[in-house]
Amino acid sequence: MSTSVRQKVLIVDDSPLARKLLVQMLADLEITVVAAESGEEAVKVFQEHDFALILLDVMMVGISGLEAAKNIRALDHENSEVPIIFVTATSTDANSVFEGYEAGAVDYLHKPVDKKTLCSKVSVFCRIRAQRETIQIQLEEIRQKNEQLEKSLAEIKVLQGLVPICASCKNVRDDTGYWHSIEQYFTENAQTEFSHSICPNCSEKLYPELALKRKSR
Amino acid sequence: MPHEPVNLNRLMNDFGDDPKFLTEIYSAYLEDGTERTKLLAEAVANQDAEKCSECAHAIKGASANVGAERVRAAADQLERDANAGDLSRASEILDTLLKEFEEVRSFLTKFLTTLTP
Numbered sequence: 001m002s003t004s005v006r007q008k009v010l011i012v013d014d015s016p017l018a019r020k021l022l023v024q025m026l027a028d029l030e031i032t033v034v035a036a037e038s039g040e041e042a043v044k045v046f047q048e049h050d051f052a053l054i055l056l057d058v059m060m061v062g063i064s065g066l067e068a069a070k071n072i073r074a075l076d077h078e079n080s081e082v083p084i085i086f087v088t089a090t091s092t093d094a095n096s097v098f099e100g101y102e103a104g105a106v107d108y109l110h111k112p113v114d115k116k117t118l119c120s121k122v123s124v125f126c127r128i129r130a131q132r133e134t135i136q137i138q139l140e141e142i143r144q145k146n147e148q149l150e151k152s153l154a155e156i157k158v159l160q161g162l163v164p165i166c167a168s169c170k171n172v173r174d175d176t177g178y179w180h181s182i183e184q185y186f187t188e189n190a191q192t193e194f195s196h197s198i199c200p201n202c203s204e205k206l207y208p209e210l211a212l213k214r215k216s217r
Numbered sequence: 218m219p220h221e222p223v224n225l226n227r228l229m230n231d232f233g234d235d236p237k238f239l240t241e242i243y244s245a246y247l248e249d250g251t252e253r254t255k256l257l258a259e260a261v262a263n264q265d266a267e268k269c270s271e272c273a274h275a276i277k278g279a280s281a282n283v284g285a286e287r288v289r290a291a292a293d294q295l296e297r298d299a300n301a302g303d304l305s306r307a308s309e310i311l312d313t314l315l316k317e318f319e320e321v322r323s324f325l326t327k328f329l330t331t332l333t334p
Binding site: 014015016017018020021024025057059061089090111112113115 | 275
């Protein structure tokens, strides 16, 4: 995984034994596991972290896993579409499986949970999450670069086409027909400033004695 | 070994190298099971189908996790009956469940002494 951030997984089960077992099974993965003891606690804890996945026991004292899933999906939270895997001890008939998927399950695990299956499923969801985060970061970088480019573009004034210039005095005519000095015209129409100087040819013409002195040195 | 009260492979395959954790899990199961079976017996005595289903479900899940197959099967049957509102066989199934649980207890207690921490 390219990200240095450990993905977080939420385990929800009202049996301490089941929680202990799941936590231990996931111990080899480089993830952070948070455990909740009830559906109510799960909904609360969910809002305090950014989970890549929730493993949710279906039958619990208090609100069931199905209800907890529905409550999480109904939250106005940026992660409320988090993948949820239901963990169930009930040999699932088609109806209850359907109900589970309706409530927002992406998958099922049956008790007794097999360690290898559990770890591969959890890894897949964590990897997908990490990839999504990388894409988000790259998108944000692209967005920022684009913004910079657009800003720079707006600052550049491009001079295009024909510029009418007087053959004698070199004044330039603008779009509205007024004549401007070439310096003024460029300063106004391009992000260009002029610094005044004298080239050697003109210097010789205008100040011949200065030019002579320089040559004799 | 289908005749053992607990399929030890269930947890030994994954945690065989961690006797401390195995001890913790099996002990927790026995402790939790003692409490739950007591509550289940009460629910059956009171003919409380809802409570009966709840307790049986919890016992079923825990038993599945540790590989106590016969306790799991009895709990599963009780839960189904309770969900259907039929407690006519409940005390009979409860007796089986309690008997199986006691077998699991003596089996695991013996097994736990062989685990070197």
